[in-house]
Amino acid sequence: MELSGRQETILLAIIKTYLDTGEPVGSRTISKYTDLNLSSATIRNEMADLEEMGYIMQPHTSAGRIPSDKGYRFYVDHLMADKEREVDEMKEILIEKADKMEQVLKQIAKSLSVNTNYAAMISAPRYHQNKLKFIQLSRMGDDQIVAVIVVEGNIIKNEIIETSQFIDDETLLKLNILLNTNLNGLSIEEISLGTIQKMKEQAGIHSEVISDVIDAVGQAIKADEDLEIYTSGANNIFKYPELSDNERASEIITAFEEKKQLSDIVYETLQNQDEESTGIQVYIGEESPVQNMKDCSVVTATYELDEGMKGTIGIIGPKRMDYDKVVKTLKSITGQLDVLYKKDRNKGQKGNRKSK
């Protein structure tokens, strides 16, 4: 069942008004608001139809209408087709040199939440598909070895390995060469148990110790970095009465504190992303990947730093979120991120990242 042009206009008018006020919208309001000069009665008739079709609903009889999830969905899809305009308010914030990735991400989250008045999250880029760039074992004391592993994108992992017996310098040097020749240039996924096994054989079955060390290195490489997620503006939810009753607020805050649920969003987003072209996804109410946010809308954008590192930005707010603004803001920010990152890369990255 298609919407007529007029129904569309009315629906849009209802949603926009509701986004502003957060209160049910009546027919009279619309009849005054819209360009098509119609009486409230006519609007009422159309509204009845729209309700029947599931785009809007009444909180109770004889109240105005509010958009249903389906209504928002229509609005968003409709909006997405729109040409995008520029939003460059936050350029300065990003360009302000922040030489540590962590700082940049925190700043982005912060500026997003401040700008939009919604809660914001951003995940640090995942680098699993990245290549090993450098491995080094160094002895630190008699029975400890420090392993340093650098991945493309200059992300560093560390591991302190306890050795059951002393390993002399020469052996260590050999090990270093062995590790680098075998592993350099491989992506983390490409390194299998077989690779590890092969190295052990090449090392000769000198001793338990060597084998242990190689295993430890392998583990350190594989060690699943848990997704770093930065958030900001969770308190913004208190600006929206429909989210700030005790129960709901508690749920949302919990989600923000135990990053677990947020990372679910990230995974979900990255998964869906391949099928989408735009890079922006909107989850409305029940569509949300996580249960705790079923009364919210979540808008996500994927950003990609050009070494194949992908991360996700998310905005969480009430269903009556200003989708238009949020989408534009996200588009702008991912753009900025691209620029920033490229500049950074050419200039050489002074900063470094969290290692594991």
Next chain:
Amino acid sequence: MELSGRQETILLAIIKTYLDTGEPVGSRTISKYTDLNLSSATIRNEMADLEEMGYIMQPHTSAGRIPSDKGYRFYVDHLMADKEREVDEMKEILIEKADKMEQVLKQIAKSLSVNTNYAAMISAPRYHQNKLKFIQLSRMGDDQIVAVIVVEGNIIKNEIIETSQFIDDETLLKLNILLNTNLNGLSIEEISLGTIQKMKEQAGIHSEVISDVIDAVGQAIKADEDLEIYTSGANNIFKYPELSDNERASEIITAFEEKKQLSDIVYETLQNQDEESTGIQVYIGEESPVQNMKDCSVVTATYELDEGMKGTIGIIGPKRMDYDKVVKTLKSITGQLDVLYKKDRNKGQKGNRKSK
């Protein structure tokens, strides 16, 4: 003005009851509750006195009494003198081997919040007063050097240094020796600009590059690790009506999200700690180090891993917090941490920490 024994008993009874119920306590309740068999009228008289002295107050005429900050303070001070009993419920959780410090801390925060039903925070130990254990520069490509710095307690910092020109292996080796002989065993505070300058001179004024590298290392060492703070159970505040109205909740949540304020608490705590013997501090209402928590109480404990690394644990809840339980829980946990850490150390630390 001293409290009579009976007044004390009554005050304690009022506070305890209020902790339970969260509602103003009337004279009749107390007259039934307490051992000293007194009529409500007598209690009323005493209550009037207690109110005059500022230990309790009435939300409004003809309501029961609630403790004032001063009242809580009395309760807490009184309590502190108490002998401590054991609380060992959370032993298991801690003993569950979690070999990464970060994991342990998160777990502690979690178990604290679950156990107490308040919000919990824990700061990772600061290691400023710790000694450098190991420094290593390695070349990674033509114009990049990786600096690895290990501090006692096996905390690792990394820095990638961009060099304006190639540094050959021999020079690098010399630099490594130079750095280690000069800096090893020094604590971070002890390393001054003078130390750096001295090294530069020893290196000979070979070139800009060397000097740059030394500077970069110096910076990396000094780089102020911002206090890592883990939190859990912020949502618990919603269990207490007096904290969960919009404004208050928003303030508290903000404090929890922007760790800034929490780290203020940590600093304040560590500062005050020297003067205290018990290691446990209680901030009631307005006493709180941070403004956002003026309606809460904050109980902190300092834990010390035996290399001089200190961290802070904090419980944040309503003023009618179960101080008794919280204090005991904190005492127990710091004890556990001690045990855990010592065991960990002897066994060798498998895990490693965030590097910078």
Next chain:
DNA sequence: TGTTAGCACTCCCCTTCATCGAGTGCTAAT
């Protein structure tokens, strides 16, 4: 002199009730 019973009083909270107004659905006229 300390304790207690009794009583009038205060003030919050809850329920009830009536009113108001925004908004609806329906019908009949245009």
Next chain:
DNA sequence: ATTAGCACTCGATGAAGGGGAGTGCTAACA
């Protein structure tokens, strides 16, 4: 197809009133 009009619904608002918990004070009692 549109609109004016009207009866109706239902939440929100506020006033009124009863109930109850608790107080302060006074007078009696041990």
